Amino acid sequence: MLDWRSINTVLLDMDGTLLDLHYDNHFWLDHLPKRYAQVHGLDPKQAQLKLExxxxxxxxxxxxxxLDFWAEALQLDILAILREIEGRIALRPHTEAFLQGLQQLQKPTFLVTNAHRLGLDHKLEITGIGRWFDDIISSHDYGHAKESEHFWHALRKEVGFDPERTLFVDDNQSVLAAAQDYGIANLLCIRQPDSRGPRREVTDFPAIHHFDEIMALETGATHTGQG
Structure with a gap:
């Protein structure tokens, strides 16, 4: 059960949680290797293997x-190449309705992402979802990825959340494990972060397919799926 009455703070990942991970997967696995090969005069297959x-x-x-790291390492204008396929940036189903519901319930809601600020700002520009959040935090602000306990210490110091009364939703199970180790009590995993990818079996955390399964309603508790 997910009882909204027991939740004071909501932390939400972006890529694969609020946004379709197809854009990122297509960029890193397909588009970037092709552009890397073109710019540096490499065989496409050789470029892909090297990047992987x-x-x-x-x-x-x-x-x-x-993005700054990869721009230097690959000698490419990563942000410009990202913009070449920005038409693929898309919200996952029911995302805006879910965020609107949280706002109506006056639940403090924070976007908590590993995305670099340049890529983050680009996606916020395209989707307009920034208006739903009390604050937007990139792990780059703290110098530690969400997989690190140092990130969670820094986030709690800034946001002041109570781990026992916080909900955190992410598609990355390594990140969820780090949040669990820190003591966040309410964790949810996204089963199908990439709309064109497989629907995953998730066994270590409660999991949902779409946000309509946990839509914030003033009537109280809603069910979550397991696995």
């Missing part, structure tokens, strides 16, 4: 999410 190796080496670190 580089990206995997930094997975889970702040650098993995840092």
């Amino acid at each position: 190796k580089e990206i995997d080496a930094h997975r889970g670190t702040l650098e993995w999410y840092c």
